[in-house]
Amino acid sequence: MIALLMRDLRLAFRAGGGFGLGLAFFLIVTVLVPFSVGPQSQLLTTIAPGILWLGALLACLLSLDRLLALDWEDGSLDLLATAPLPLESIVSVKALAHWLTTGLPLVLAAPLLGVLLNLAPPGYVWVVISLALGTPALSVIGTFGAALTVGLKRGGLLLSLLVLPLYVPTLIFGAEVARRGAQGMEVTTPLLMLAGITAGVIALLPFASAAVLRVNLR
Amino acid sequence: MSLTVTDLSVARGGLPVLEGVSFTVPDGGALILRGPNGVGKTTLLRTIAGLQPALAGMVTGAEDRIAYAAHSDGIKPTLSVAENLIFWAQVFGAGGIDAALDAYALAPLRDRPAGALSAGQKRRLGLSRLMVTARPVWVFDEPTVSLDRDAVAMFAGAVRAHLKQGGAAIMATHIELGIEAEVLELAPYRAALDAVDAFEESFL
Amino acid sequence: MGSMSLWEYANPKKFLTTSERILPFFWAAAAVCLVVGLIWGFFFTPDDFRQGSTVKIIYLHVPSAMMAINIWVMMLVTSLIWIVRRHHVSALAARAAAPIGIVMTLIALATGAIWGQPMWGTWWAWDPRLTSFLILFLFYLGYVALWEAIENPDTAADLTSVLCLVGSVFAILSRYAVLFWNQGLHQGASLSLDKEENVADVFYYPLLVCIAGFVFLFIALVLYRTGTEIRARRIRALATRTRAQA
Numbered sequence: 001m002i003a004l005l006m007r008d009l010r011l012a013f014r015a016g017g018g019f020g021l022g023l024a025f026f027l028i029v030t031v032l033v034p035f036s037v038g039p040q041s042q043l044l045t046t047i048a049p050g051i052l053w054l055g056a057l058l059a060c061l062l063s064l065d066r067l068l069a070l071d072w073e074d075g076s077l078d079l080l081a082t083a084p085l086p087l088e089s090i091v092s093v094k095a096l097a098h099w100l101t102t103g104l105p106l107v108l109a110a111p112l113l114g115v116l117l118n119l120a121p122p123g124y125v126w127v128v129i130s131l132a133l134g135t136p137a138l139s140v141i142g143t144f145g146a147a148l149t150v151g152l153k154r155g156g157l158l159l160s161l162l163v164l165p166l167y168v169p170t171l172i173f174g175a176e177v178a179r180r181g182a183q184g185m186e187v188t189t190p191l192l193m194l195a196g197i198t199a200g201v202i203a204l205l206p207f208a209s210a211a212v213l214r215v216n217l218r
Numbered sequence: 219m220s221l222t223v224t225d226l227s228v229a230r231g232g233l234p235v236l237e238g239v240s241f242t243v244p245d246g247g248a249l250i251l252r253g254p255n256g257v258g259k260t261t262l263l264r265t266i267a268g269l270q271p272a273l274a275g276m277v278t279g280a281e282d283r284i285a286y287a288a289h290s291d292g293i294k295p296t297l298s299v300a301e302n303l304i305f306w307a308q309v310f311g312a313g314g315i316d317a318a319l320d321a322y323a324l325a326p327l328r329d330r331p332a333g334a335l336s337a338g339q340k341r342r343l344g345l346s347r348l349m350v351t352a353r354p355v356w357v358f359d360e361p362t363v364s365l366d367r368d369a370v371a372m373f374a375g376a377v378r379a380h381l382k383q384g385g386a387a388i389m390a391t392h393i394e395l396g397i398e399a400e401v402l403e404l405a406p407y408r409a410a411l412d413a414v415d416a417f418e419e420s421f422l
Numbered sequence: 423m424g425s426m427s428l429w430e431y432a433n434p435k436k437f438l439t440t441s442e443r444i445l446p447f448f449w450a451a452a453a454v455c456l457v458v459g460l461i462w463g464f465f466f467t468p469d470d471f472r473q474g475s476t477v478k479i480i481y482l483h484v485p486s487a488m489m490a491i492n493i494w495v496m497m498l499v500t501s502l503i504w505i506v507r508r509h510h511v512s513a514l515a516a517r518a519a520a521p522i523g524i525v526m527t528l529i530a531l532a533t534g535a536i537w538g539q540p541m542w543g544t545w546w547a548w549d550p551r552l553t554s555f556l557i558l559f560l561f562y563l564g565y566v567a568l569w570e571a572i573e574n575p576d577t578a579a580d581l582t583s584v585l586c587l588v589g590s591v592f593a594i595l596s597r598y599a600v601l602f603w604n605q606g607l608h609q610g611a612s613l614s615l616d617k618e619e620n621v622a623d624v625f626y627y628p629l630l631v632c633i634a635g636f637v638f639l640f641i642a643l644v645l646y647r648t649g650t651e652i653r654a655r656r657i658r659a660l661a662t663r664t665r666a667q668a
Contacts, residue, residue, distance in 0.1 A: 002308075007297070075289070075291060078286070078292070079306075144588065148568065158568065161560075162564040173602075189602070208587070217270075
């Protein structure tokens with residue numbers, strides 16, 4: 001399992017691996033927002049937590065179609081399926097690698113982009129905490145979507161269509177934590193819900209992902 | 219422990235292609251599958267490797283004992299030859315890669331990115347992968363595609379050494395490899411003409 | 423029934439003959455209930471003292487909203503039957519029901535907007551119920567799109583079943599998330615077992631007739647569409663056999 005994780009990380013960091021694409025996308029989305037809504041700092045302060053969450057979500061979504069499709073195309077997925085690793089751990093490791101190469105950089109970059117959006121000072125810590133808690137769920141849910149569409153030729157758009165509704169609860173609670181935090185309000189309830197969703201999907205969804213991957217491999 | 223296939227029926231795209239295939243490959247033995255294109259060699263091998271369910275029949279002695287070499291080699295172009303092999307060695311929890319590199323004369327290419335290899339060299343890398351799995355039953359699907367004569371000899375040598383150590387091999391190939399092996403002609407097992415997948419049958 | 427088991431209808435042929443026999447009754451029941459219920463509701467009930475005649479959209483809004491949810495639940499049940507017992511009719515019934523669910527969700531959303539305009543002064547509000555239906559609509563879209571995208575019908579049945587299962591969990595989660603996110607303008611449920619909360623009897627009975635009409639209409643449509651799906655599979659099976667013989 002560690003070997004698979006290290007390989008995926010190494011592939012991501014090598015040329016053409018796509019590391020940093022999500023981050024760049026996140027940056028561009030955030031920079032474009034003030035152009036589209038106007039430069040009023042008051043307005044930006046209000047919408048900053050939501051924009052940061054939406055940007056992070058879209059950046060995660062962007063890289064999902066590479067998550068399993070590359071291994072599918074070159075035959076590695078067939079070979080991995082005959083290896084001693086259960087498919088459940090393969091999809092979990094894939095999700096973890098996706099989070100480390102996409103989610104984690106987004107979490108770390110969010111405070112910097114918060115400056116551009118005039119995020120309220122108490123918001124920084126909550127944006128980082130909510131993204132750190134929520135982006136793993138985005139990766140795991142995305143892996144499920146990638147496993148569903150892995151055999152399809154133009155699966156990318158379908159993948160977004162399938163995954164976006166599944167992202168709704170995570171987005172609502174995550175953005176709510178960030179928004180309330182930025183306004184100095186109580187965050188316990190959404191924070192617990194967000195943590196619960198993340199823990200739940202990490203524990204359960206890999207079984208569903210492995211099941212659909214098995215169907216797609218046969 | 220030998221690999222035994224009993225009365226196996228396999229389907230491709232919902233259509234049965236082979237019916238009632240039975241054979242046994244003992245330890246140290248090899249089996250070569252022959253048959254025209256489309257007869258179902260790949261489907262049979264995938265079923266034996268456990269990648270798709272059989273329509274009927276049984277495969278015993280395959281569980282966690284098979285190393286499968288498909289048409290595509292699962293090589294990552296941005297990793298070096300050694301990195302590719304080390305990865306598979308680690309996944310299968312097996313030892314070093316040097317024997318595999320030597321058997322297919324890949325040692326000089328060790329640090330070359332796999333993407334820079336020729337088609338034949340890639341194929342050699344794909345075949346050498348089986349040597350780092352420490353699995354006893356090797357399953358090959360058209361292993362000699364894009365190999366030159368020397369490389370075919372390397373492959374035959376590697377398989378022979380594996381058999382001598384008590385391993386087994388099943389391969390679909392049309393080339394004479396000079397390996398002592400039983401030959402199974404698959405054409406007689408072709409599924410009956412009007413056979414339709416049992417599932418589909420309920421709709422007729 | 424005697425020794426007859428429900429599972430016998432899992433045989434496509436048995437399903438087709440039986441559904442063809444009972445279909446006319448469901449079409450007739452749907453037509454009678456809808457005509458009676460809607461005419462009764464639209465023309466023979468008084469205007470509401472607060473909402474005026476706009477309240478009468480309830481006879482379309484409430485039944486379609488109920489069906490939108492019930493159809494998803496039916497798809498969940500048939501998906502589970504497919505996963506556990508692998509009856510093809512079950513998977514095809516789920517496939518047949520989904521587009522009907524989409525239409526019901528759209529009717530609920532559209533009538534909700536039309537009703538909301540005079541009541542709340544806006545066509546759309548991010549009210550928890552409306553938002554939940556919008557999310558449900560997205561789930562339906564994804565489900566149908568996945569069916570359409572996959573060529574092998576058994577693979578498609580497997581994948582969509584798992585999506586339906588996982589989607590149901592996330593749909594419930596979304597519902598709670600949305601409730602938490604915005605407490606909402608929408609009135610409470612129009613029908614409930616608690617008599618105090620119910621709408622007045624004079625609106626209640628025609629509403630029940632309309633709901634029955636929608637249920638019959640759905641049953642008729644889903645039987646009809648499942649039959650179509652079965653015939654499509656039969657064509658596929660025949661084509662496969664012809665190809666094999668060629």
